[in-house]
Amino acid sequence: MSMEEALQTFFAESHELLQEMEDRLLAIPALAEEDRSETINAIFRAAHTIKGSAGLFGLDGIVEFTHVLESVLDKVRAGQLMMDADMVSLFLDCKDHVARLVELQESGATLSTDDQGKGNELVARLSVYLTDTPQAAVAPAGEASHPAPAHPTDSLALESLGGNVLDNDNWHISIEFGTDVLRNGMDPLSIFRYLGTMGHIVRVVSFFDRLPALSELDPESCYMSYVLNFHSEADKATIESAFEFVQEDCKINILPPHSRVADFVEAIKNLKQDDLRIGEMLVKSGTLTQRELDAVLAYQTAQEQGDSASQDPHKRPLGEMVVQAGIVQPEVVEAALHKQIQQKKAKSRQQQSIRVDAEKLDTLINLIGELVIAGAGVNIVAHRSGQTDMLEAASTLSRLVEEVRDSALNLRMVQIGETFNRFQRVVHDVAKDLGKEIELEITGGDTELDKTVVEKIGDPLTHLVRNSIDHGIEPADIRAARGKPAQGKVRLNAYHDSGSIIIEVQDDGGGLNRDKILAKAIEKGLVEPGIDLPDSEVYQLIFEAGFSTADKVSNISGRGVGMDVVRRNIEALRGNIEIDSQYMAGTTIRIRLPLTLAIIDGFQVKVGNAHYVIPLDMVIECVDLPEENINDGHDSNYFSLRGEVLPYMRLRESFEVTGETGKRESVVIVKYGNTRAGLVVDALLGEFQTVIKPLGKLFERLRGIGGSTILGTGEVALILDIPGLVQQMIRKSHHETSRASVKE
Amino acid sequence: MSSLVKVEQKGPAAAVALPEESQYLTFLLGGDMFAIGILNIKEIIEYGHLTSVPMMPEFIRGVINLRGRVVPVVDLRSRFGKPSSEVTKRTCIVIIEVQVEGSADEDPVTQDIGVIVDSVSEVLEIAAQDIEPPPAFGAHIRTDFIRGMGKVNGEFVIILSVENVLSVEEMAMLEKAAEVVAA
Numbered sequence: 001m002s003m004e005e006a007l008q009t010f011f012a013e014s015h016e017l018l019q020e021m022e023d024r025l026l027a028i029p030a031l032a033e034e035d036r037s038e039t040i041n042a043i044f045r046a047a048h049t050i051k052g053s054a055g056l057f058g059l060d061g062i063v064e065f066t067h068v069l070e071s072v073l074d075k076v077r078a079g080q081l082m083m084d085a086d087m088v089s090l091f092l093d094c095k096d097h098v099a100r101l102v103e104l105q106e107s108g109a110t111l112s113t114d115d116q117g118k119g120n121e122l123v124a125r126l127s128v129y130l131t132d133t134p135q136a137a138v139a140p141a142g143e144a145s146h147p148a149p150a151h152p153t154d155s156l157a158l159e160s161l162g163g164n165v166l167d168n169d170n171w172h173i174s175i176e177f178g179t180d181v182l183r184n185g186m187d188p189l190s191i192f193r194y195l196g197t198m199g200h201i202v203r204v205v206s207f208f209d210r211l212p213a214l215s216e217l218d219p220e221s222c223y224m225s226y227v228l229n230f231h232s233e234a235d236k237a238t239i240e241s242a243f244e245f246v247q248e249d250c251k252i253n254i255l256p257p258h259s260r261v262a263d264f265v266e267a268i269k270n271l272k273q274d275d276l277r278i279g280e281m282l283v284k285s286g287t288l289t290q291r292e293l294d295a296v297l298a299y300q301t302a303q304e305q306g307d308s309a310s311q312d313p314h315k316r317p318l319g320e321m322v323v324q325a326g327i328v329q330p331e332v333v334e335a336a337l338h339k340q341i342q343q344k345k346a347k348s349r350q351q352q353s354i355r356v357d358a359e360k361l362d363t364l365i366n367l368i369g370e371l372v373i374a375g376a377g378v379n380i381v382a383h384r385s386g387q388t389d390m391l392e393a394a395s396t397l398s399r400l401v402e403e404v405r406d407s408a409l410n411l412r413m414v415q416i417g418e419t420f421n422r423f424q425r426v427v428h429d430v431a432k433d434l435g436k437e438i439e440l441e442i443t444g445g446d447t448e449l450d451k452t453v454v455e456k457i458g459d460p461l462t463h464l465v466r467n468s469i470d471h472g473i474e475p476a477d478i479r480a481a482r483g484k485p486a487q488g489k490v491r492l493n494a495y496h497d498s499g500s501i502i503i504e505v506q507d508d509g510g511g512l513n514r515d516k517i518l519a520k521a522i523e524k525g526l527v528e529p530g531i532d533l534p535d536s537e538v539y540q541l542i543f544e545a546g547f548s549t550a551d552k553v554s555n556i557s558g559r560g561v562g563m564d565v566v567r568r569n570i571e572a573l574r575g576n577i578e579i580d581s582q583y584m585a586g587t588t589i590r591i592r593l594p595l596t597l598a599i600i601d602g603f604q605v606k607v608g609n610a611h612y613v614i615p616l617d618m619v620i621e622c623v624d625l626p627e628e629n630i631n632d633g634h635d636s637n638y639f640s641l642r643g644e645v646l647p648y649m650r651l652r653e654s655f656e657v658t659g660e661t662g663k664r665e666s667v668v669i670v671k672y673g674n675t676r677a678g679l680v681v682d683a684l685l686g687e688f689q690t691v692i693k694p695l696g697k698l699f700e701r702l703r704g705i706g707g708s709t710i711l712g713t714g715e716v717a718l719i720l721d722i723p724g725l726v727q728q729m730i731r732k733s734h735h736e737t738s739r740a741s742v743k744e
Numbered sequence: 745m746s747s748l749v750k751v752e753q754k755g756p757a758a759a760v761a762l763p764e765e766s767q768y769l770t771f772l773l774g775g776d777m778f779a780i781g782i783l784n785i786k787e788i789i790e791y792g793h794l795t796s797v798p799m800m801p802e803f804i805r806g807v808i809n810l811r812g813r814v815v816p817v818v819d820l821r822s823r824f825g826k827p828s829s830e831v832t833k834r835t836c837i838v839i840i841e842v843q844v845e846g847s848a849d850e851d852p853v854t855q856d857i858g859v860i861v862d863s864v865s866e867v868l869e870i871a872a873q874d875i876e877p878p879p880a881f882g883a884h885i886r887t888d889f890i891r892g893m894g895k896v897n898g899e900f901v902i903i904l905s906v907e908n909v910l911s912v913e914e915m916a917m918l919e920k921a922a923e924v925v926a927a
Binding site for chain 2: 370373610611654655656657693695696697698699700702703704705714715717718
């Protein structure tokens, strides 16, 4: 790993950690006092890891800021400070600032004076907490000189219990660097330098015994081992974190001050090195005196003899040995073992996911798209050849291609939960700005959808959520008067429904005022007075550009995108948006989106000479056009489907296809949302895997055609945009009826 | 009128800039000889396998499959407001790369567009001094479609301004206009 790559990893990890920090911070207020420690620890760890990693890369700005943040967090962790709502907000601001610092580093930009001012202000606000309780003032790193650790952790306290405590108040760190450390972009020096920020390195002893003869020496390999005598107030985990990046290929041993002899034995055992040499190292580095070393060695020899005396064919684990020797209580060993297992589990979980460049994934999906087209071509040739074995082989192939396609598309699928969780912050901030109390409820976070869709849904959703809080949820006094709980509720929900994903933004606020919207629409000339519109269409009016019924403009919903942009964004994703509202009771905004943008199952039909594809998940059934409708005029465009009225449109007419109709016309019945409609076509050609090819800018205003695809024959077929067609049909009939009513 | 003025200004400037693009593909369209700078041309293919796209203005004849990509095809004759010519054995589709100006937050992208021509003739060198500014009228097509009049063997060929003839923005707008009329 080169330095540049390592840095990229740092940026990616920092963003993740900051996200985690935010999530946890937002979770704090809901937790009972006694349940917070785990969460606070996690927040502390996140800040700490960022600081540690930033230190490795010499990003001093980040280290300095996170250090102050960490100090305050440390006091919270130690129970000296209470985390209240103000502090959560402060920490959130700090998190934002760290994110900003990391971003600046990422883009190579320098800190603007604004950012600097912000940083200074935050540091000042943080410092208030640090000076409030003078007896526990946390010394800045690097200058620590207190004789005892300020906040001894439980494990450290336990470690110092019992046993032969050595007379030593410095940490003992032995590290044997792996040969690849330098190649991996890690410099032992920078690690020591970072260690220096946590305390004082009393002595460093270098060992060169791994150094080969000059002829065999590889200048890119690291052969060094060191033993450090380190004075610091930091706890073990903190010191350990300095070695985080090299942990894997290095042998590291960190012994706390006042360690027991047994610990040194363990250290010796773990390093599996020549006892004498380690002993020598310990003496040299000043950790042990010669007398103490003798004691350690004697202890070890005694242990070994004990081992052989018991004639146990299996060598007993060291832990057991130590327990039997009465040095450590069994619980401590158990705890240590438990921790080990947990760490292992966490590690295997980490390995289950791989970071992949999104571009590589796109290339794969594109190639699979081509494969699907080529597969369809093979199928056609096979059918034409009429050879049974060829047909069989082709069908096996296409089944496999289908599976490959599905799993490739699955790679792009991500859960919407992460996007939803971001709204905790949005709700928190907006609610605070407006002085409202809002609870955000998230359901269906595990619903999966295409990554591209997820990326593009963020902005429109933010707008809708802000709107719900600002315009939807009433101020507390009005809520009380209406008999609602003072705390408003916004709900985000996602679920799958007939090949689409539905995302709902729901609030229990005042609902839309139908009459007010209608009056405004009439005033704006969007609707002719006297026409009775169904509720759903009245609500759709709020998506018109420049449409607002708000009496006053607030900075919350004025920011960002307007409702017309929301609708446009959703439609660009081939989705649509519906509103359900009950005056005084709340509003539900329902966004319907396709699952994926790349490949769909299609149903191929023919009109005239042209082939069209209808997305299969919108097709309900196909029926023959009833006789009496075949040669009727254009007056009634509906027929009875098992007693229900089904409106239909002739694609031949809508698309102005000339030429004779076939003997028999078929109706494809499609469903979109709650609308069902029939499309009259000349011939039904069956299912077909469809790779969506965009039609390009030239056709972007075209409604009714959603894209194109290439058939196995190499011919281009157009994909019908059912929502577009259905809307067109509705608009057309409205137009005709309104024209008719005007004539009357 | 404004477009006319713009072209008159453009004429001499274009003539100065021309040396870098002195090779032109000439083709026949309804008996007239036209030329397009070869730098914009990607390839010339045989006419065929055209899929028409409904609800589009007449000059957008449809789309073709160009090795896995879907490329729109424009009928130049109807783009010039004349009846389209009959498809013959010599009818070709010339694939031209045009710049599409993205909206404010997008980078400009290129898009391939095919144009139908009656037959392609040859690639000619036309020196800058042999190119005259377009006539104010008399060419029977919109003046902003003409970049200049090239003199070849004592005859004029119309050098087309690809940006204007195949302006994606304009063509997409026309389609919208058609939709509004239909609605």
